[in-house]
Amino acid sequence: MTQQRLALVFLAGATAALAASDWSNQGIVYLDRSPHVVLHPVPVHAVEIGKGFWYGRRAANVERSIPTMLELLEAHGIVENFQNVAAHKNAPHNGPLYTDSDLYKWMEAAAWSLQSGDNPELRRKLDSLTQVIASAQEPNGYLNTYWSGDMAPKRFTEMYRSHELYCLGHLIQAGIAYYRSTGSTSLMNIGERFASYLAADFGPDKRPLLTGHPELEMALVELYRTTGEAKYLHLAGYLLSGVETARLHLTPSQTTYLFSGLPFTSRTSLVGHAVRAMYASSGATDYYAETGDQAYGKTLETLWQDLTRRKMYITGGVGSRSEGEAFGEPYELPNDQAYGESCAAIGNMMWNFRMLQVTGEERFADVLERALYNGVNSGMSLDGTLYCYRNPLSSRGDKIRNPWYETTCCPPNLERTLAELPGMFYSTGKDGIYAHLYHNSRLSWHLEDGTGIAIEQKTNYPWDGGVELTVEPARQESFTLHLRIPAWASEVSLSVNGQAVNAPAAGSYAAISRTWKAGDRVSLRLGMKPAIMTANPLIESDYGKVAVQRGPLIFCLEQPDQSAPVGDLVFTGTREPFQEAMHDDLLGGIVELSHTGGVWDPPASAAPLYAPLPAAQAWARRPVELKFIPYYAWANRGPQAMEVWVPEAAPRK
DSSP states (O other): OOHHHHHHHHHHHHHHHHHOOOGGGOOSSOOTTOTTOSOEEOOGGGEEEOSSHHHHHHHHIIIIIHHHHHHHHHHTTHHHHHHHHHTTOOOOOOSOTTHHHHHHHHHHHHHHHGGGSOOHHHHHHHHHHHHHHHHHOOTTSOOOSSSSGGGGGGTTSOTTTOOHHHHHHHHHHHHHHHHHHHOOOHHHHHHHHHHHHHHHHBSTTSBOOOOSSSOHHHHHHHHHHHHOOHHHHHHHHHHHHTTTTTTTTOOHHHHHHHTOSSOGGGOOSOOSBHHHHHHHHHHHHHHHHHHOOHHHHHHHHHHHHHIIIIIBOTTSOBOOBTGGGBOOSTTOOOSTTOOOOHHHHHHHHHHHHHHHHHHOOHHHHHHHHHIIIIIIGGGBOTTSSOEESOOOSEEESOOOEESOOSSOSHHHHHHHHHHHGGGGSEEEETTEEEEOSOSSEEEEEEOTTSOEEEEEEEEOTTTOOEEEEEEEESSOEEEEEEEEEOTTOSOEEEEETTEEEOOOOSSEEEEEEEEEOTTEEEEEEEOOOOEEEOOOTTOGGGTTEEEEEETTEEEEEEGGGOSSOGGGEEEOOTTSOOEEEEETTSTTSEEEEEEEEEEESSOGGGSOSSOOHHHHHHOOEEEEEEEEEEGGGTTSSSSOEEESSEEBOOOOO
16 A cells, blocks of 8 residues: 555544544444444444343353452552552562553453443442553653563563553553543543654654554554544554564564564464464454555455464364464364463454454354354353463363463453453444344444334344344334354244245355334244364364364363263264253253263273274273263363363274
8 A cells, every 4th residue: 555545544534533423332343434344343332131141141240250350450469550650669560561451451341341331339440540540651651560660761672572562552442442431531541642652752763663462553543443543543554564673683483473573464374472463463454444455455364264274273262382372383273282362262253353344254253253152251260250361172170260360361351352242243334234143132223324223132042043133223214134144053044024035055144135114023043953073184183083063152071971081981973963951050051962972991091001903993882971061161160171072983882
């Protein structure tokens, strides 16, 4: 894109954004004036989540997760860090150098939660914390509690590890969330002052700048969308351009691990730290939505194909290696050693949410849903007080859930995801409205021509594939209702007011165009027959094994439900049907799947370490019933052995 054209984009975007005055109508990403998108997400408050799958998770988030996490942040001195800086105390810094971001993420979670229900006490705490943070900011706008006092001379000298810009990104995101929930700019102004300082003092002809841990790119584009100030979009483009490799003396291993420091458009595969790669890709998608730079569009598609064809777990988790919390080689997807950081799964979801808005293509919603229901949802315990940093697909019973981590990035990240979730359910387009996710809920919003519309969903999704939607436009209106048909649906049926409608193939949106009137009813039936899944044979960890998926949920074997050790179980009888049972009193209410299996008799632990093939083939397996629970619910009964991928073999006598 030429500098002249880019300048015109900046100017047009700035003028349009400044014309926006209704803060309450802005979604978790605000795309109403973004020139290179197909869809525009609705704000969080537009969707009321009713009783059902996400209702309990979100209630636990507001009632237990958010309150207890603030208590822990205070108890570990994270708030005190800001107070010490404001008071010019030369006190030791509490926690790692990136702890400011943990408080900012918590504030973002609290802010988004206010759109689903006002909470005066929570607002008071947010306002009080904002004052504490503001008091620690320096006159030039700089703000970071670690790089203060004796560490101040080292600012911007160790950007490959300093997390200065990472923390700023989360500050800006928290400020924007609070603005969009309350109209208050007090927190956003703090982040904007710091961002303005960077825009004035850093750049190609000024001091060099490196994000180190990508995140600020997303925040800067969103700040541009909110304020209309083109300098923030320009700064995001500068960071993504990666032009400072030489001036900053970055090594190839650093630019690989950081997924930063090289031109984003030069990337051909996902490498290095998984969270950094997902956040960089999300920021690049935001930048593409504003500029339409085709080099970014091409790179984003290349990276998405690399992710979904070679480097993503069946749960939507990403990041194979504990060393460097990194991607591995193509098809390197171990199960018990899987890192699968909760933040990386969240990053995967965030990226696909953005790609969905840019393109309107259902494939991105599939990955979003896969990550959300599995790799993200597993990260928080059912009671909302314990968290997974790692999310492996196999375990011998290691303790995986904890209330606190010294690196506390995942807990508040999970909290903000649950808080902003209603903002992912629907988008509007030029011809109508798109439904991406299904749940008992009510949308109260408007079409892009201003016509008011409400949509009521009645469903027991994801336990059942039936969805009933009642459409209530403010007046009779012609538009298209796009209903997502997930790629996993085994069969699809669709009707309007009792009259059958031709349903498209799974993996698309059903486009129902008509003149709608209040009370029109749409019935969607998605087949949720349990599917026995196999992996690409190049994934060595899964060769000769199967996994189970039903609807959007991945299932697993967990020890409390089995009659023999999980490690001795095998899957048999692949043509036999599953037995399904809803248990309201188990793990918060789940569908449990049962299937024929086998167990080594005597146990495999009694077998020789190696044996000739004929002897091994003669080893007996007696029939046993296998019971599968949803993967997200494992480790909620204490540390337990668990397997997603189960060895498959023909039954033996």
